[in-house]
Amino acid sequence: ARTPAHDSALAGLRVVVSAGGTREPLDPVRYLGNRSSGKQGYALAAEALHRGAHVTLVTTASLPDPVGADVVRVETARELQDAMTAAAAEADVVVMAAAVADFRPAEYVGTKIKKTQAAPGEEEPDDAPVVRLVRNPDVLAGLVHHRDELRTRTGDPDAGPLVVGFAAETGDETGDVLHHARAKLARKGSDLLVANEVGVGVTFGQDDTTVHVLAPGGRVLLTAGPTTKAAASAAVWDAVEEALRG
Numbered sequence: 001a002r003t004p005a006h007d008s009a010l011a012g013l014r015v016v017v018s019a020g021g022t023r024e025p026l027d028p029v030r031y032l033g034n035r036s037s038g039k040q041g042y043a044l045a046a047e048a049l050h051r052g053a054h055v056t057l058v059t060t061a062s063l064p065d066p067v068g069a070d071v072v073r074v075e076t077a078r079e080l081q082d083a084m085t086a087a088a089a090e091a092d093v094v095v096m097a098a099a100v101a102d103f104r105p106a107e108y109v110g111t112k113i114k115k116t117q118a119a120p121g122e123e124e125p126d127d128a129p130v131v132r133l134v135r136n137p138d139v140l141a142g143l144v145h146h147r148d149e150l151r152t153r154t155g156d157p158d159a160g161p162l163v164v165g166f167a168a169e170t171g172d173e174t175g176d177v178l179h180h181a182r183a184k185l186a187r188k189g190s191d192l193l194v195a196n197e198v199g200v201g202v203t204f205g206q207d208d209t210t211v212h213v214l215a216p217g218g219r220v221l222l223t224a225g226p227t228t229k230a231a232a233s234a235a236v237w238d239a240v241e242e243a244l245r246g
């Protein structure tokens with residue numbers, strides 16, 4: 001076991017981390033989901049606990065609870081938003097590591113969706129349903145908005161939590177991972193953005209990851225990896241500590 005890091009700037013602070021991929025139900029037995037395992041969020045929670053923070057973990061995943069964390073279980077983006085908004089009101093640092101579904105089924109069917117059965121000898125009916133999607137709330141943007149409102153209302157430029165976003169990026173013909181991450185940071189307005197390099201077989205559910213931590217304006221504070229999610233988490237908290245110290 002490692003010795004507690006008593007000199008950490010996180011010691012005694014209240015930290016909220018979201019983890020896992022949201023599940024958006026179609027009916028009582030089916031959902032739209034994504035490949036997020038939740039491991040990065042759990043690793044972040046474990047490292048924050050190690051550094052002496054009080055940790056609330058808002059999660060969709062069923063991994064073992066980090067010892068000492070308050071764990072709040074959610075499924076959908078809207079449940080995650082409610083839990084994060086409530087927890088952020090008392091927090092010093094909020095980290096949105098969850099993979100939140102951008103869209104959810106427009107309608108939830110309260111009973112199991114059934115296919116019509118063909119009579120023996122008849123052709124299979126052409127009865128495939130069309131699933132219409134609607135946008136989910138942007139939880140991270142909402143947290144930033146709340147915090148900015150609080151700052152305006154109180155006149156205190158340091159009121160509210162430090163907000164950290166994540167961005168899973170692959171890079172494409174329009175730009176590389178950092179290009180997309182910088183654009184996302186500008187759009188979201190978070191205090192830090194952790195850009196996660198993803199690709200086929202990379203990061204989602206895997207143990208090794210590469211992260212770049214960006215500050216407003218797009219400066220790369222640090223890069224870690226390819227390395228374990230535990231080591232990447234230490235790098236993220238190092239960057240948060242630096243930001244907290246100003």
Ligand code: CTP
Nearest residue numbers: 096098100102136137138139140165166167168
């Ligand atoms: N996020 C969120 N709520 C959403 C979608 C994303 O809070 N409805 C958060 C994620 O937790 C992450 C950050 O926003 O911290 C970036 O998520 P990402 O999916 O990379 O960005 P999007 O803005 O959704 O853009 P896109 O998926 O189109 O790249």
Ligand code: CA
Nearest residue numbers: 099100101102
């Ligand atoms: Ca998204």
